[in-house]
Amino acid sequence: LLHGVTLSIGGIPLLYLGEEWGMLNDYDFMKDPAKAGDTRWIHRPKMQWDFLEELDDHIQSGSGSIRARIFQSMQRLIALRKDMPALAGQEMQLISSGNEHVLGYRRSSSGxxxxxxxxxxxxxxPIDGNRLRTATLGRFFQDHISGETIPTSEPLVMSPYQLLWLSRV
Structure with missing residues (x-):
């Protein structure tokens, strides 16, 4: 979810070392008195080469480990982002989803x-279909992540932690 927001909200996406395969934060900096008061070090772990070798093994074997799924999902979102002209510009407008749990925004560029x-x-x-229709999507929209085409004639029910990249069909 957060990778998809990071890749779509605008600007150059910032990814910390290891995020692309689910490496956890490193709290070892707390043991160094010179770094203990600076929490930026939590996102600056030492490269864990064994994670990378393990990731490669999981991808090659198709085992579907969590790390492999995170990495492959990130690759897919980056590829989608590259092919979306709306994400090329800097225009971003927050939109009301009508649901306090759902962040909504529109990205526009070159029409x-x-x-x-x-x-x-x-x-x-739930998201009211009328809200989507008034967000310039028309009567049908496509989610670029799932490939699904969805009508706005009925409410859209989002799954827990679901991310949608929607455009007009």
Whole structure:
């Protein structure tokens, strides 16, 4: 979810070392008195080469480990981002999803528009189809992440932690 927001909200996405395969934060900096008061070090772990070798093994074997799924999902989102003209510009407008758990914004550039909806809840969340229609999407929209085409004639129910990159069909 957060990778998709980072890649779509605008600007150059900032990814810390290891995020692309789910490496956890490194709290070892707290043991060094010179670094203990500076929490920026939590995001500056030492490269864990064994993680990278393990990731490669999982991808090659198709085991579907969490790290491999995170990495492959990130690769897919980056590829989608490259092919979306709406994400090329800097224009970003917050939109009301009508649901306090769902962040909504529109990205536009060169006549192209993309609406991003991000459900930050661990529960399903409904979005009124009329809100999507008024967000310039028309009567049908496509989610570029799932490839699904969805009508705005009925409420959209977002799954827990679901991310949608929507454009007009």
């Amino acid at each position: 192209h528009s993309l609406v991003v909806l991000a459900n930050f809840s661990d529960n399903e969340q």
